[in-house]
Amino acid sequence: MKKIISHIGWFIKVEWKQYTIMFILLIGISIISLAPAKVLGEAIDIIVSSQLTRQNFIWLFGLLLLIPVLRYLMSFLYNFMVTKEAQKLAYQLRSNYLKHLFKMDSKFYEMYEKGDLISRVTSDLDSITQAATSLLEGIIFNVGLIIFAIAVMGMTISWKLTIISITIMPIGITILNIIRNKKRKYIKIHREIYADMTEKVLENVEGQKTIRAYVQEENDLKRQYDAINKDIESWRYIVKYENWFTPMFEVIYGIAYILAFSFGTFYIMQQEMTLGGLITFVAYIGQLYGPITSISGIFTQINNAHISIDRFEQVMNEKPEVHDEIDSKAIIDFNVIEFKDVTFKYPFDKQPVIKNIDITIKKGQTIGIVGPTGAGKSTLIRQLLREFNVSEGTILVDNQPIQSYKIEDIRNLVGYVPQSHILFRRSFDENILIGKPNASSQMLDKAVKLADFEKDLMFLHDGLHTMVGESGVSLSGGQKQRLSIARALIKEPAILILDDSLSAVDAKTEDNIINHLKEFRKGKTNIIIAHRFSAIHDADIILVLESGRITQRGTHQELIRQEGWYKTQFIEQMTMR
Numbered sequence: 001m002k003k004i005i006s007h008i009g010w011f012i013k014v015e016w017k018q019y020t021i022m023f024i025l026l027i028g029i030s031i032i033s034l035a036p037a038k039v040l041g042e043a044i045d046i047i048v049s050s051q052l053t054r055q056n057f058i059w060l061f062g063l064l065l066l067i068p069v070l071r072y073l074m075s076f077l078y079n080f081m082v083t084k085e086a087q088k089l090a091y092q093l094r095s096n097y098l099k100h101l102f103k104m105d106s107k108f109y110e111m112y113e114k115g116d117l118i119s120r121v122t123s124d125l126d127s128i129t130q131a132a133t134s135l136l137e138g139i140i141f142n143v144g145l146i147i148f149a150i151a152v153m154g155m156t157i158s159w160k161l162t163i164i165s166i167t168i169m170p171i172g173i174t175i176l177n178i179i180r181n182k183k184r185k186y187i188k189i190h191r192e193i194y195a196d197m198t199e200k201v202l203e204n205v206e207g208q209k210t211i212r213a214y215v216q217e218e219n220d221l222k223r224q225y226d227a228i229n230k231d232i233e234s235w236r237y238i239v240k241y242e243n244w245f246t247p248m249f250e251v252i253y254g255i256a257y258i259l260a261f262s263f264g265t266f267y268i269m270q271q272e273m274t275l276g277g278l279i280t281f282v283a284y285i286g287q288l289y290g291p292i293t294s295i296s297g298i299f300t301q302i303n304n305a306h307i308s309i310d311r312f313e314q315v316m317n318e319k320p321e322v323h324d325e326i327d328s329k330a331i332i333d334f335n336v337i338e339f340k341d342v343t344f345k346y347p348f349d350k351q352p353v354i355k356n357i358d359i360t361i362k363k364g365q366t367i368g369i370v371g372p373t374g375a376g377k378s379t380l381i382r383q384l385l386r387e388f389n390v391s392e393g394t395i396l397v398d399n400q401p402i403q404s405y406k407i408e409d410i411r412n413l414v415g416y417v418p419q420s421h422i423l424f425r426r427s428f429d430e431n432i433l434i435g436k437p438n439a440s441s442q443m444l445d446k447a448v449k450l451a452d453f454e455k456d457l458m459f460l461h462d463g464l465h466t467m468v469g470e471s472g473v474s475l476s477g478g479q480k481q482r483l484s485i486a487r488a489l490i491k492e493p494a495i496l497i498l499d500d501s502l503s504a505v506d507a508k509t510e511d512n513i514i515n516h517l518k519e520f521r522k523g524k525t526n527i528i529i530a531h532r533f534s535a536i537h538d539a540d541i542i543l544v545l546e547s548g549r550i551t552q553r554g555t556h557q558e559l560i561r562q563e564g565w566y567k568t569q570f571i572e573q574m575t576m577r
C-alpha cells in the first residue's frame with residue numbers, strides 16, 4: 001500500500017482536487033447504500049404497529065424513490081471521474097516508460113527481451129493503474145460501508161445481536177488471507193511466464209514468413225502451445241487455492257445469517273427488538289458480504305500491484321551506461337576522428353570482437369571496410385553511433401574523447417544505413433523524412449535521385465505518397481536498401497555509413513549510387529562496408545578486418561600488390577565475373 005502511494009504519490013498530489021471529490025462521493029455512496037434497508041425496516045415496524053398514515057406512506061415512498069436516484073447520480077459522477085483519472089495515470093506512466101526506453105542504450109536492449117518490455121508496459125502497468133484508482137473505491141467505499149453498517153446495526157437495532165453475528169467474521173477473513181498469501185507466491189512466477197509467452201508470440205509474428213518457407217508451422221505451433229500451456233498451468237496454481245477456500249468462506253458467512261436469524265427471533269420474543277429491526281439487520285449482514293470479499297480482493301490487487309511496481313521500476317531505474325555529462329560539448333562537424341588502440345567486447349560476451357584498432361578518418365575521405373563475414377566490420381563502425389562505450393582505448397573526435405560530446409550531436413553527424421532495413425508503415429516520403437523531418441521537397445527529390453530510387457517511382461500508384469506495407473514487405477530487398485540510403489542521404493550527414501547496404505542492388509545500380517556519392521558528397525566522409533569490391537574500389541583507404549583486427553590497409557592499387565586476404569578475394573571475385 002505504502003509502495004503504491006509512494007509510486008503514484010506525485011499523481012495524487014497533482015490531482016488532489018479530483019481525489020478529494022471522489023473521496024467525498026464514495027463516503028456518500030456507502031452511506032446511501034445502507035439507507036434502503038433502514039427505510040424498509042422502519043416501514044415494516046410502522047405497518048406492524050398499525051401506524052401507517054397517508055402522510056407516512058408518501059414520505060416513505062418518496063424516500064425509497066429518492067435513494068436510488070441519488071445513488072445513481074453519485075455513482076455516475078464517481079465512475080466518470082475514476083475512469084478519467086485512470087486514463088490520465090496510464091497515459092503518464094506509459095509515456096514516462098516510452099521516454100525512458102528511448103534514453104536507454106544497447107546494453108539495456110541486450111538485457112531485456114522485447115516481449116518482457118511489452119508485458120511491463122501492458123499487463124504490469126494495467127495492474128498498477130487499476131490498483132491506484134480502484135484502491136480508493138475499494139478501501140473508502142468498502143471500509144466505510146462496513147463501519148457504517150456495524151454502527152447502524154449496533155446503535156439503532158441491537159448491540160448484542162451485532163456482536164454475536166459478527167464474531168464469526170474474523171474466521172472468514174482469515175480464510176481469505178490464506179488464499180491471498182498462497183496466490184502471492186505464484187503471481188510473480190506467472191508474470192515472468194507471461195512475458196516469455198509474449199516474446200514467443202512476437203517472434204512468431206515477426207518470423208512467420210521464414211517459418212512458412214521452411215514448413216515449420218507445426219514445430220513452431222508446438223513451441224507456442226508449450227508457452228501458452230505453461231502460462232495456463234501457472235494461472236491454474238493461482239486459482240487452485242481460490243477454488244479450495246472460497247466456498248469455505250461462503251459456509252462461514254452462512255453461519256452469520258443463522259446466528260442473526262435465531263438470536264434475532266429470540267430478541268423479538270423478548271421484545272428487545274422489532275421485526276423491522278431484524279429485517280434491516282439481516283439485510284445489513286447481506287450487504288456486508290460484498291465489502292468483506294472485496295477488501296480481500298483489494299489486498300490481492302495490492303499484491304499484484306506491488307509485483308508490477310517492482311517490475312516496472314526495475315526498468316525505470318536502469319541507467320544507460322552511455323549518457324551525456326553535464327558538461328558534454330556540442331559538435332556540428334568534425335575534421336578528424338581517430339580510433340586509438342580500440343578494443344570492444346559486447347556486454348555479455350567473454351571475448352572482444354574488435355581488437356587494438358588504430359584508424360584515422362579525415363573529413364572528406366571515403367573509407368572502405370572489407371573482410372570475412374563476422375570479422376567485426378559492423379561492430380567497428382557502429383562505435384561511431386555511441387551505442388556502447390568502448391572496452392579499451394579511445395575514440396577521439398577533433399582530439400577530444402567521443403564521450404565528451406553530446407550523444408545526440410555525435411549521432412547527428414552520422415547517417416547510418418544498417419544491414420537490416422527498418423521501414424515503417426508510413427508512406428515512402430515519410431519513411432525517408434525520418435532522416436530529416438523538416439527537409440524541403442527539393443531535398444527529398446535529391447535524396448531519392450542520389451539513392452537511385454527515381455526509376456521505381458513510376459511503379460508506385462501514388463508516387464512517394466504510397467504507403468509502405470507492414471515492415472516494408474511489399475518492397476524488394478534492393479528497394480528497401482535504396483529507401484534506407486535515401487533516408488540517410490536526406491540528412492546530408494557529415495559521415496555516411498553504408499553497412500553492406502549495396503548487397504541487394506545490381507551492378508549498374510551500385511555503380512550509379514557510388515557515382516552519385518562521389519559527385520554530391522564532395523568534402524563529406526563516406527564509410528562503405530562491402531563484400532563486393534566494386535563498391536569500395538575507389539575509396540581513399542581500404543581497411544581489411546580479419547578476426548577483429550586490421551590486417552591490411554591502403555588503396556585498392558596498393559592492396560592488390562600485397563599478398564593477403566584482399567588480393568586473394570579480389571582475384572576470386574574477378575574470376576567469378
Ligand SMILES: Nc1ncnc2c1ncn2[C@@H]1O[C@H](COP(=O)(O)OP(=O)(O)OP(=O)(O)O)[C@@H](O)[C@H]1O
Pocket residue numbers: 346349353371372373374375376377378379380419500
Ligand atoms: N549485439 C551483439 N551481441 C553480441 N555479439 C554480437 C553482437 N553483434 C554482433 N556480435 C558478434 O560480433 C561478431 C562480429 O559481428 P559483426 O556484425 O560486427 O561482423 P561483420 O564483419 O560486420 O559481419 P558481416 O560481414 O557478416 O556483416 C560476430 O561474431 C557476431 O556474432
